[in-house]
Amino acid sequence: MAFDPGTIPGSLLQEYAKGRCGLLVGAGASVGAGLPQWGDLLRQMVAEAKDNVGISDEKVSDYESLIDQGRYLMAASGLKTDLGSFFAGFIRRVFVDSKPAPTELHEAMAKLAQLQFVLTTNYDTLIERTFRKNDPDVTVCTFKDAGEVRRSLSSREFFILKAHGDATKSGDGIILTEQDYRNILFKEPAYQHMLATMFSMYTVIFAGASMTDPEVNLMLNYVASTFAPDSGPTHYALLTKEKINEVEKERWFKDFKIRVIPVSSADEYAELAEFVLALAASALPV
Numbered sequence: 001m002a003f004d005p006g007t008i009p010g011s012l013l014q015e016y017a018k019g020r021c022g023l024l025v026g027a028g029a030s031v032g033a034g035l036p037q038w039g040d041l042l043r044q045m046v047a048e049a050k051d052n053v054g055i056s057d058e059k060v061s062d063y064e065s066l067i068d069q070g071r072y073l074m075a076a077s078g079l080k081t082d083l084g085s086f087f088a089g090f091i092r093r094v095f096v097d098s099k100p101a102p103t104e105l106h107e108a109m110a111k112l113a114q115l116q117f118v119l120t121t122n123y124d125t126l127i128e129r130t131f132r133k134n135d136p137d138v139t140v141c142t143f144k145d146a147g148e149v150r151r152s153l154s155s156r157e158f159f160i161l162k163a164h165g166d167a168t169k170s171g172d173g174i175i176l177t178e179q180d181y182r183n184i185l186f187k188e189p190a191y192q193h194m195l196a197t198m199f200s201m202y203t204v205i206f207a208g209a210s211m212t213d214p215e216v217n218l219m220l221n222y223v224a225s226t227f228a229p230d231s232g233p234t235h236y237a238l239l240t241k242e243k244i245n246e247v248e249k250e251r252w253f254k255d256f257k258i259r260v261i262p263v264s265s266a267d268e269y270a271e272l273a274e275f276v277l278a279l280a281a282s283a284l285p286v
Contacts, residue, residue: 263275
């Protein structure tokens with residue numbers, strides 16, 4: 001079943017037409033390109049640690065148990081430490097050297113001409129490669145570039161923010177663990193202000209971001225701590241209708257002011273791209 005454009009909230013259409021929207025892209029957007037989500041990435045890290053570092057079979061079993069239980073952040077912390085100097089090379093091989101190709105969803109995102117920014121927790125280069133087909137000079141920042149983000153926001157110039165690092169620059173910092181995230185909050189105070197500004201001034205649309213992903217939760221909990229959840233704009237999350245219930249919808253709105261827009265998981269989440277295309281078309285002249 002195709003996505004029904006009539007289900008897009010009118011308030012979201014208005015904010016997008018005014019250029020007051022940003023897009024938050026999570027790991028789910030890259031799955032169609034063959035890249036791993038949290039559980040699979042951590043299992044690959046376990047194999048890497050066993051092959052290159054020689055962790056014991058017992059430790060392998062412990063990591064697998066943590067991953068199976070969904071205790072991703074604890075497993076990630078231990079694995080990043082175990083991999084040590086091998087970690088940067090591992091990230092590059094998985095997210096860059098594998099040569100993933102942009103998907104229909106990425107191509108659809110590039111048609112959102114009224115966006116102010118794309119904020120992503122992904123390490124891959126799929127988003128910037130797609131947007132640079134239209135604009136080779138599009139600004140791409142990481143969490144270390146708060147000054148450039150402020151400049152782009154103040155000048156209303158579109159930019160891409162890779163909030164948790166860039167796999168092509170993995171030696172400069174990849175945010176994977178809870179400790180990593182705490183470190184940038186304390187050591188990069190401009191980053192705190194940057195995130196708070198983006199979420200308090202712009203409507204953010206979540207695409208390909210499971211609200212159970214650890215990195216999304218880390219960001220949301222920080223943002224929610226910086227201003228009252230009932231202030232600022234309403235945000236919107238495209239979530240799988242088969243996996244979200246009414247209680248969860250209510251909590252996302254009351255706790256984070258995020259309104260859920262259900263989409264189907266059929267045909268590899270084809271409705272995600274259809275939603276993006278419908279939103280893009282809504283602001284075109286008739």
